[in-house]
Amino acid sequence: MPKSGSTPKMTRRTALAGLSASAALLAMPRLARAADEPIRIGFPTPLTGPFAAEARDQVKCAELAVKLVNDKGGIGGRKVELLVRDDKLNAGEAATRTLELIEKDKVHAVVGALSSAVQLAVNEVTRARGVIYVSISQSDTINEAKDFSKYTFHEALNPHMTTAAVARQTLKKGMKVAHLVADYAYGHEMLRGFKRAQAAIGADNVGEILHPFGAADYSTFMPRLMSMRPDVLCISNFGRDQANAIKQAVDFGIKQQMKIVVPVILHNQRLAVGPDVFEGVVGGANYYWGLETQSKSAAAFNTAFKAANGGAIPTDYGAYGYSGVGSLLAAMQAAGGTDTDKVIDALEKLQYDLTKGPQHYRKCDHQSVQSVLVLESKKKSAMAGDNDLFAILANDAGSDDMLRSCSELGHAT
Amino acid sequence: MDLSLIVMQLLSGIALGAVLVITALGLTIVFGMLGVVNFAHGALFMIGAYAGLYLASLTGSFWWGLLLAPILIGAFGMLIEFVLIRRLYGRSIDDPLLLTFGLSYILVEGVRIVFGSDGIPFPTPPQLIGVLDLGIGFFPRYRLFVIVLVAVVLLALWLTLEKTRVGLIVRAGARDPTIMQVLGVDIGRVWLAIFGLGVGLAALGGVLAGPMRSVNPEMGSLVLAEAFVVTVIGGLGSIVGAVVAGLMVGISISLVALFAPEMATIVMFALMAVVLLIRPQGLFGVRGRTA
Numbered sequence: 148m149p150k151s152g153s154t155p156k157m158t159r160r161t162a163l164a165g166l167s168a169s170a171a172l173l174a175m176p177r178l179a180r181a182a183d184e185p186i187r188i189g190f191p192t193p194l195t196g197p198f199a200a201e202a203r204d205q206v207k208c209a210e211l212a213v214k215l216v217n218d219k220g221g222i223g224g225r226k227v228e229l230l231v232r233d234d235k236l237n238a239g240e241a242a243t244r245t246l247e248l249i250e251k252d253k254v255h256a257v258v259g260a261l262s263s264a265v266q267l268a269v270n271e272v273t274r275a276r277g278v279i280y281v282s283i284s285q286s287d288t289i290n291e292a293k294d295f296s297k298y299t300f301h302e303a304l305n306p307h308m309t310t311a312a313v314a315r316q317t318l319k320k321g322m323k324v325a326h327l328v329a330d331y332a333y334g335h336e337m338l339r340g341f342k343r344a345q346a347a348i349g350a351d352n353v354g355e356i357l358h359p360f361g362a363a364d365y366s367t368f369m370p371r372l373m374s375m376r377p378d379v380l381c382i383s384n385f386g387r388d389q390a391n392a393i394k395q396a397v398d399f400g401i402k403q404q405m406k407i408v409v410p411v412i413l414h415n416q417r418l419a420v421g422p423d424v425f426e427g428v429v430g431g432a433n434y435y436w437g438l439e440t441q442s443k444s445a446a447a448f449n450t451a452f453k454a455a456n457g458g459a460i461p462t463d464y465g466a467y468g469y470s471g472v473g474s475l476l477a478a479m480q481a482a483g484g485t486d487t488d489k490v491i492d493a494l495e496k497l498q499y500d501l502t503k504g505p506q507h508y509r510k511c512d513h514q515s516v517q518s519v520l521v522l523e524s525k526k527k528s529a530m531a532g533d534n535d536l537f538a539i540l541a542n543d544a545g546s547d548d549m550l551r552s553c554s555e556l557g558h559a560t
Numbered sequence: 561m562d563l564s565l566i567v568m569q570l571l572s573g574i575a576l577g578a579v580l581v582i583t584a585l586g587l588t589i590v591f592g593m594l595g596v597v598n599f600a601h602g603a604l605f606m607i608g609a610y611a612g613l614y615l616a617s618l619t620g621s622f623w624w625g626l627l628l629a630p631i632l633i634g635a636f637g638m639l640i641e642f643v644l645i646r647r648l649y650g651r652s653i654d655d656p657l658l659l660t661f662g663l664s665y666i667l668v669e670g671v672r673i674v675f676g677s678d679g680i681p682f683p684t685p686p687q688l689i690g691v692l693d694l695g696i697g698f699f700p701r702y703r704l705f706v707i708v709l710v711a712v713v714l715l716a717l718w719l720t721l722e723k724t725r726v727g728l729i730v731r732a733g734a735r736d737p738t739i740m741q742v743l744g745v746d747i748g749r750v751w752l753a754i755f756g757l758g759v760g761l762a763a764l765g766g767v768l769a770g771p772m773r774s775v776n777p778e779m780g781s782l783v784l785a786e787a788f789v790v791t792v793i794g795g796l797g798s799i800v801g802a803v804v805a806g807l808m809v810g811i812s813i814s815l816v817a818l819f820a821p822e823m824a825t826i827v828m829f830a831l832m833a834v835v836l837l838i839r840p841q842g843l844f845g846v847r848g849r850t851a
Contacts, residue, residue: 197778199677200677200678330822356821357821357822358821358822358824359822359824359825359826361782362824362825363773363779363782363783364576364772364773364813366572366575366576366700366703366772366814367569367572367573367576367813367814367817367818367821367824368817368821368824369572370565370568370569370572370697370818371565371569371817371818373697373698374562374565387679387774387776390679390774391773391774394772394773394774395772395773398684398691398700398702398703398772399691399698399699399700400690400691400698400700415678416679418678418681419678419679419680419681419774419776420679420681420774421681421683423683424681
């Protein structure tokens with residue numbers, strides 16, 4: 148099993164770090180101890196379950212971020228450790244693991260989680276314990292005043308940003324738009340984003356179908372979607388649901404009648420169903436390795452990742468692991484240690500560029516302001532190699548205008 | 561809501577039902593004849609899809625995969641019966657149930673180790689790509705093919721069971737194995753064949769589902785639940801029941817999807833609850849039948 152590959156490594160590293168720490172303890176005077184204690188970052192992620200592929204990519208990238216800092220001598224001479232825990236895509240499990248990380252393992256900060264529900268559970272725990280949490284899951288709610296705390300940071304894109312970028316690229320005034328939406332938080336948030344964007348553009352909504360989360364067969368939704376005669380079909384779901392829904396829409400000949408767009412186009416799902424199915428599908432993304440021709444930081448990130456992973460390329464959700472952990476470590480570097488208030492202050496002031504261009508955390512809600520990519524899946528004959536999946540249609544530079552305003556999210560302005 | 565939309569929706573439901581029928585059939589035959597509740601049925605469905613994909617890529621043709629995977633996995637099913645299940649006949653129903661439950665975990669993890677957990681593309685055979693104009697709307701060629709193939713398999717199965725000597729032995733063996741043994745029939749071989757047939761049908765369902773859904777290690781778990789619902793509605797052990805209930809479930813899901821799409825998955829459980837209230841033994845089940 149692939150995940151066991153990373154676990155023993157982790158234990159060995161922990162053991163090594165522990166050994167060197169205890170050696171240091173014996174050799175040095177009492178005062179020096181705290182400074183030599185390693186910096187521990189908790190990393191809950193769904194290593195088992197339907198998002199496991201994305202989760203494993205996140206772990207690899209997070210490990211890379213830690214390795215690069217340690218290779219340069221750590222932070223103020225202290226080594227950094229990553230403590231990966233399987234949250235099993237379950238909010239209760241995630242809360243328990245996070246509490247353990249804080250109480251037992253004494254982590255200095257938490258980064259991670261993939262599903263929006265799990266992210267909220269982790270945020271509850273870290274908020275109550277006063278521990279910094281950098282979320283790398285797509286959600287609109289974590290930045291809203293009711294769930295927000297000064298300890299909460301959101302590195303991932305949110306539905307509002309991706310749907311707006313995708314809509315700008317694909318919708319025109321007067322176009323007819325239909326929606327197929329997964330019936331849970333992620334789908335609802337994406338639908339809200341798309342509807343807001345299409346209203347601004349002046350496109351017409353011709354219908355919405357909510358489908359059960361995790362459905363295997365989407366054929367029964369297709370006749371009605373076709374009878375709506377839209378120009379664009381927005382499919383707002385995640386993981387395998389995305390692959391299955393697009394595949395079956397294509398089977399029904401939907402692509403001959405309308406364009407398919409998705410809020411987030413997933414690297415791993417494109418691989419799971421092949422180029423013929425995804426051909427021409429447009430979606431948003433936080434990262435794509437092909438950005439390396441446009442961005443120096445992307446090229447550097449790709450090179451480092453390839454070197455550490457036998458030539459493999461980093462994926463979209465993997466990149467979040469790198470930028471989430473990377474931005475936190477950069478802030479700790481700037482703060483000169485792990486003092487929570489100082490690190491929060493440093494994160495708020497941080498200007499970072501780790502994978503794709505400049506990013507910063509907006510002060511009021513700690514949402515990372517960053518560029519949004521719009522990708523189109525290439526047809527097989529246009530692919531230069533197995534990894535040449537997408538064409539970059541747009542690379543919208545990050546700006547506050549992409550986000551909902553602070554007052555709209557309920558923050559004092 | 562025009563008529564053509566409803567007809568298209570019905571057709572989607574029948575295509576969906578066809579996969580349910582073929583999968584539930586294997587489950588119900590094994591239960592009806594051997595009294596074994598096969599919890600590994602979903603995992604074997606998934607293994608069937610992987611085997612079909614592997615054989616199709618090896619031979620370069622989907623049709624070889626479709627033909628050979630059910631035979632190969634059916635043979636694997638006979639091995640399972642011979643090595644594991646056989647020892648548990650005559651014991652309580654829980655023993656084979658727990659055994660197959662454990663087996664399903666081993667199979668799923670095994671596939672994860674060999675093929676990874678990400679899912680693999682299973683292309684539609686080139687001859688069946690695209691849609692057919694039915695006059696009232698377009699319908700995927702592949703799904704029409706599935707409906708026809710399942711009908712052919714059902715017919716062949718019915719003819720074998722009703723019109724041949726093998727079928728006679730099988731039916732008699734299910735009724736009274738002791739008498740069959742007295743008459744000199746090696747009942748162990750009959751059971752071996754039945755289990756192989758049941759597993760082969762699961763594998764056929766998997767290969768058929770492959771080009772419609774993405775192929776991944778977890779694809780069997782949802783199917784197992786659906787197959788059990790169909791089997792319970794139709795009546796445990798009833799072949800006719802599996803066919804009628806499978807189509808009924810497919811069509812109900814489809815028609816509910818038209819009016820209340822969020823409810824599409826729940827409707828089959830609601831249907832099961834209603835049937836159990838009115839006819840606890842299922843539509844075609846025999847009252848008082850316990851394993």
